[in-house]
Amino acid sequence: MSILAIVAAVAASTAALAYLALGNAKRRRVFGLPPLERKAWQTWLAISGVLAPAVFLLNSGGGAGFVVWCGAVSVTGWGLAAMTPTKPIVPRRRNGGGTKPDAAQSSGP
Amino acid sequence: MKSLSQSQLKRLTAVHGWSGTVLGLLLYAVVATGTVAVFAHEIAEWSVGGAKNHAPLAGDLDGKVRPIAERMTKGYLEEIAIWATAKGDLNVFPHAHARNPESGKIENYGTLFRLDGTTGAELARNEGFVFTKPEWFEASALEDFLVDLHVQLYVPRPWGLILTGILGLSMMAAGVTGFLMHRHLIRDLFVAARPGNRLVTARDRHVLAASWGLLFAFLLGFTGSFFSFAATVSLPLISQVAFGGDQKAMRETLYEPAVTPDPRPAALADLDAVIARSTALTGTPVRFLVVDHYGRADARINLWHMPPQGTLAWVRNVFDGTDGRFLGVKPRVGRQPSAGNALYELIWPLHTGDFAGPLSKAVWVGLGAAMCYVILSGMQLWVRRREEAALWRGFGRAVTITAYGLPFAMTAAAYGFFLSLPAADPFYWTPMGFVLGALACIAVGAFAGDGSGLIQRFRRLLGAACIVLPIVRMAMGGLDWADAVAQGQGAVLSFDLMFLVLGVLLFRWATRQPHGRPAGDPLPEPAE
Numbered sequence: 001m002s003i004l005a006i007v008a009a010v011a012a013s014t015a016a017l018a019y020l021a022l023g024n025a026k027r028r029r030v031f032g033l034p035p036l037e038r039k040a041w042q043t044w045l046a047i048s049g050v051l052a053p054a055v056f057l058l059n060s061g062g063g064a065g066f067v068v069w070c071g072a073v074s075v076t077g078w079g080l081a082a083m084t085p086t087k088p089i090v091p092r093r094r095n096g097g098g099t100k101p102d103a104a105q106s107s108g109p
Numbered sequence: 110m111k112s113l114s115q116s117q118l119k120r121l122t123a124v125h126g127w128s129g130t131v132l133g134l135l136l137y138a139v140v141a142t143g144t145v146a147v148f149a150h151e152i153a154e155w156s157v158g159g160a161k162n163h164a165p166l167a168g169d170l171d172g173k174v175r176p177i178a179e180r181m182t183k184g185y186l187e188e189i190a191i192w193a194t195a196k197g198d199l200n201v202f203p204h205a206h207a208r209n210p211e212s213g214k215i216e217n218y219g220t221l222f223r224l225d226g227t228t229g230a231e232l233a234r235n236e237g238f239v240f241t242k243p244e245w246f247e248a249s250a251l252e253d254f255l256v257d258l259h260v261q262l263y264v265p266r267p268w269g270l271i272l273t274g275i276l277g278l279s280m281m282a283a284g285v286t287g288f289l290m291h292r293h294l295i296r297d298l299f300v301a302a303r304p305g306n307r308l309v310t311a312r313d314r315h316v317l318a319a320s321w322g323l324l325f326a327f328l329l330g331f332t333g334s335f336f337s338f339a340a341t342v343s344l345p346l347i348s349q350v351a352f353g354g355d356q357k358a359m360r361e362t363l364y365e366p367a368v369t370p371d372p373r374p375a376a377l378a379d380l381d382a383v384i385a386r387s388t389a390l391t392g393t394p395v396r397f398l399v400v401d402h403y404g405r406a407d408a409r410i411n412l413w414h415m416p417p418q419g420t421l422a423w424v425r426n427v428f429d430g431t432d433g434r435f436l437g438v439k440p441r442v443g444r445q446p447s448a449g450n451a452l453y454e455l456i457w458p459l460h461t462g463d464f465a466g467p468l469s470k471a472v473w474v475g476l477g478a479a480m481c482y483v484i485l486s487g488m489q490l491w492v493r494r495r496e497e498a499a500l501w502r503g504f505g506r507a508v509t510i511t512a513y514g515l516p517f518a519m520t521a522a523a524y525g526f527f528l529s530l531p532a533a534d535p536f537y538w539t540p541m542g543f544v545l546g547a548l549a550c551i552a553v554g555a556f557a558g559d560g561s562g563l564i565q566r567f568r569r570l571l572g573a574a575c576i577v578l579p580i581v582r583m584a585m586g587g588l589d590w591a592d593a594v595a596q597g598q599g600a601v602l603s604f605d606l607m608f609l610v611l612g613v614l615l616f617r618w619a620t621r622q623p624h625g626r627p628a629g630d631p632l633p634e635p636a637e
Contacts, residue, residue, distance in 0.1 A: 030300055
């Protein structure tokens with residue numbers, strides 16, 4: 001398994017992750033962006049696009065490429081998700097009125 | 110996932126938060142130093158000005174080792190260990206096993222020869238329990254210090270190892286409790302931190318980084334604990350339970366190939382031919398070599414290779430020491446391939462990322478940096494929820510000081526190393542540099558500025574330290590860039606450039622407003 005193949009696999013998965021991040025409904029809602037109409041099959045295709053390079057690496061090597069892919073996608077996925085979308089809305093406090101409180105506020109600990 | 114009741118959630122939050130708060134700063138120290146230690150070998154090469162010979166085990170090794178072995182007494186020929194240093198020198202270590210009166214343990218006792226990797230000329234010779242004296246076998250005090258700091262926080266054995274083992278367990282516990290607490294892990298996987306300076310923004314940042322790093326937090330915590338407890342708890346326990354306390358019998362059963370003792374004299378096979386055969390079989394270079402029972406008919410030659418392309422585990426080939434026959438690949442533990450051995454072989458590469466060259470190491474550095482972010486953002490979140498209390502504001506300040514002080518102190522350790530190289534003992538001044546750097550940061554943190562100004566000041570301080578470090582390295586006689594390029598010393602050039610880029614980025618970062626308010630800066634707001 002060449003280094004180039006691993007880098008290409010990580011790049012392909014990252015591109016698919018970027019597509020998923022771009023259309024993620026909750027992310028768009030939280031940042032006040034209009035929903036992006038996507039068919040279910042498009043989302044599933046993107047998810048397959050994330051995972052397919054991993055399957056390829058797993059099948060074509062002794063596991064090293066797959067492990068590097070897992071680590072690299074964890075980092076690039078975090079980097080992608082952490083980037084705020086362009087033109088974010090200025091959030092308002094719950095007691096401040098204005099925009100509807102975002103749904104994500106109720107999630108997590 | 111089954112949703113938890115309010116009281117269960119409250120208990121989990123308490124376990125998650127308090128374990129992170131009590132051990133968080135130490136955990137950050139272990140993870141941050143581990144992130145740096147991923148490139149320990151390359152740091153060693155950089156600090157000593159590059160390796161004079163990148164493959165000293167591949168040249169005329171037989172001609173260098175055989176004359177040494179021939180003049181040693183039989184007792185020291187139980188094993189001859191041979192490996193290269195970061196400088197490209199050769200360490201040749203004929204030794205026996207004896208009980209060290211200081212530690213009470215069976216350790217390697219013998220004469221360590223340091224040879225020029227190219228000519229074979231003897232550079233140094235030391236006799237004793239060699240692995241208790243890093244200055245005898247390590248080329249770089251900086252590498253030795255950074256690895257020691259990560260492995261046992263510079264606390265004497267076994268306490269340092271037990272401490273880092275507990276920290277690894279706490280990292281796993283934080284991962285598990287965090288996973289159980291977060292009810293919408295998949296749904297929130299793409300939700301960036303909401304804008305603003307609110308408590309929920311800080312929580313978003315922590316949760317997002319933790320969600321993406323969850324798998325590796327668990328993996329790195331587990332493998333780290335495994336190593337820490339192996340030497341302090343597991344192996345002594347196995348030795349007592351299965352071998353009646355006989356450490357030698359345990360070592361031979363677990364780690365040595367089966368050999369029928371045959372003390373008849375016999376000449377050793379040509380080492381260079383064995384190395385060439387082993388390299389052809391495995392496809393990767395030899396990194397470590399041990400000759401068992403030199404000069405006897407039952408001699409064995411053991412060669413450790415880096416993982417072959419596409420695989421994770423190091424390979425140990427065993428050859429007959431008299432006729433050079435290939436006897437097979439020795440599992441890491443036991444004498445037959447087993448599931449336990451397969452798992453055991455994965456622990457090292459999964460913990461260190463040392464299996465696919467610089468690419469896997471770079472990814473592991475990214476994962477380590479992400480873990481650092483999770484730990485720090487978790488502690489900041491914990492403090493922000495309690496910042497009305499002066500005690501917690503003080504803790505928040507301690508988090509900021511540690512967050513920036515630790516990298517600064519590690520850089521100061523590098524200064525201690527380089528400045529002491531020409532005339533003093535780097536093995537003393539490297540840790541001393543770390544201590545002085547840490548004290549300087551504590552002083553700055555305790556007496557200078559408010560929370561926000563403090564962060565900017567730390568960034569400038571760290572940035573300046575990074576930019577000046579390559580200059581100091583060269584001023585102290587280190588390899589300059591032109592020679593580094595001419596000699597193909599990639600590590601020297603890469604690290605110098607990395608420090609310069611890091612320094613510039615830190616300066617630029619210092620001119621920007623920090624993410625949110627620092628934890629020590631009180632501004633109460635309603636809970637969200």
